Amino acid sequence: MSMASAQTGSATGYATQNGGTTGGEGGQTVRASTGTQIHQALCERPSTSTPIIIEVEGTINHGNTSKVSGAGCDTADDVIELKNISNVTLVGTGGGAVFDQLGIHVRGSSNIIIQNVTVQNVKKSGSPTSNGGDAIGMESDVRNVWVDHVTLRASGGESDGYDGLFDLKNNTQYVTLSHSILRDSGRGGLVGSSESDRSNGYVTYHHNLFENIDSRAPLLRGGVGHMYNNHYLEIQKSGINSRAGASAKVENNYFEDSKDVLGTFYTNERGSWEVGGNVFDNVTWSSEGDKNYPAGPDPRSNTSVSIPYSYELDDAGCVPDVLAQIAGAGKGNRVSDGDCEAQTPDPTDPTDPDPTDPDPTDPDPTDPPGGTNLSIGAGADGSSKASGTSYGNVIDGDMSSYWSPSGSTGRVSVKWGSDATVSAINIREASGAEGNIGSYRVVNHDTGAVLATGSGAGTITFAPTSLRKINFEITGSNGTPRIAEFETYAGS
Template sequence: MTTTPTVPATPPRRVPRRTALLLAGVLAIPLGGGVAAPAAARVDAGNSPGVTCTGAPDGFASVNALGQNGTTGGAGGPTVTVTTAAQLASAAGQAGPLIIRVSGRIQVSDMITVVANKSIIGVGTTAEITGGGLQLGSTTRPGNNVIIRNIRFTDAEDDSISVTNKAHHVWIDHNDLSDGYDGLLDIKRESDFVTVSWNRFHQHSKASLVGHSDNYPADRGKLRVTYHHNFFDGTDQRHPRVRFAEPVHIYNNYYRNNALYGIASTEDAGLMVEGNYFENVAHPIHVGYADSAPGRVVERNNLYVNSGTPETAGTVVEPRTYYPYTVDSPASVPATVTAGVGVGRVCP
């Protein structure tokens, strides 16, 4: 197998944002009702041949819990199309279910608050939120039952997407995230039942954090998150870095040229890591990191190509106690993930 050279010992300097790859495809907005279990995977004719995807969330976002029947977003509400930051902020903060179509490039400042029962869906292949990001909920207005799909996020002043303030049932799918200031996608402050699928992370250091800080044990027993079929493409760290959560299920993701590390489990978090492909990752899995106490990791059936040895420890709650799933062969992951991630590939 031909591999690219080993990653440098120190992380590369941040470089200017480059134009993200535009992927051909079609867009359809999901309008279905409650989700009791994952939708069956299928091949969508609008995508590249052989790319399997689903039109409804799977993983933790599909679980019936906390009074929510899976994740349905704005289904059942009206549809609006937004082209400016003011329109997006107004729609995202509106009470009740709403499907928000993001058309073209929208320049925003800081974070736009998204409240409950919203689907925020990019139109075609050119939807972009730049300069700021989306924050799910506030301390007084929850961001539960939210879907974010098919959007390019660039140059955020803070996080590109922040799932916070006890938001639950969130599906983040088929987005392209790059070149922000802090985290591209952070999940914290007692949020729960989240699925992160088919996203590309690139041109950045801190990809995705789960758990607010070492001094926020209120996250214990929350933060149940599924990561599957994401492409961590040259990002340095946090793919994810996890505190307190259990289980965090990480499967069939493609890790390439991650200079600091792939995954880190800290502060007694429990991570199930399976069927992933690590390429040129010197430290694919850490147990404990920096000043954070060790967590627990069970790893199985991963491939480590020109990569280091993973660290593991302890036992972890099986994700199958929450939802059914199928793990693809890890050897197929680079081709499947690179063909399917990002914008322009949203299945109906």
């Protein structure tokens, strides 16, 4: 995939406030392929505030990153130092920019944009070390930073030498992290270094993937955070940790296969949250106790957070698929248009079938089941979808439209706003794709219970089960699966 050749788009979220964030807009554009060249570009400016756009290509590491002196900079060896400066854009270009075991440190600076770069495996202990173990760290009176389309990753937790991927402390404000990937780390990031460091905040996190993170996604102390349209996957211990008087607005996020994704954890100094539009997909919650105050299992708002900027919300059900296309470095800086709508049932629709209607027809169990197809008017989601296909295509009664997973296996689900009793499903493959579905599982999504297993499409029956969401999981295939209709029936 071709990379963006320069900064694209405009700042979003809290980075648009306090005068806005434009980075090096209007300044000279300089190319750099080493850390030393990045420092040289900063240092050769007439002043510390002269706007500059630094386009970075290649691998930046300890071997090519040295301190440089000059009027426009304050740098150090073995770390990219954006220190006591302003009006700078650092953007990956060409074949990509990877900061390997080397962190980006923003200190005492303002109006900074970091876009389309990967920062990986930055250590605070072991060898080599950089930036206190943070991939991107900000501290000391930092203002207006937009970090966009970056990929931040570690290879373990603190015991392996890593710290946070995205840390803000000591009076850092008006920051946005957007369209990015944070993964494989013990710590996502914090806002405020201790319970007394409450001078940070006004941070927006939107359209980011947090994957395989133990905790701090983020840890928010004292400030205001706005988290929308993020995908949280495999959060192992705790996710959004609002504490020490912080308030978080948490809306239209997709939380999946995770634990304790929102609450106040590891302290009795509580924070608060406003929630709405989120999807909790296989999220487990601990019990409330000393220093442990999970928002679930039924998260409710306990504050109201006013947001000063405008923004468009994608439906939470869309978020995993949207982010798979746009989040992280090397994705062409693509963004969501904010109008993705998940398929949801309309409870006021008079055409919705009555699941209590008996239907005495057709006792042959190998034929499609009799009765009303409960999928019409229901909702649908899934694990992934191939380009040009939609989850909603399996509940539209149209055999010419279909859903395919993005690979050879995947899940598609039918869901209702209230309990439905289902005892049979009929999986109908699209024309030309007959026989492509191999092994499958039918799962009660609410409980995780496996209702049926087997292979091939067609009618599948099981004991009548009351549920709100039923999963058809393709675990093996003989070609690209194409499901035209996922019909559900109450049985007679």
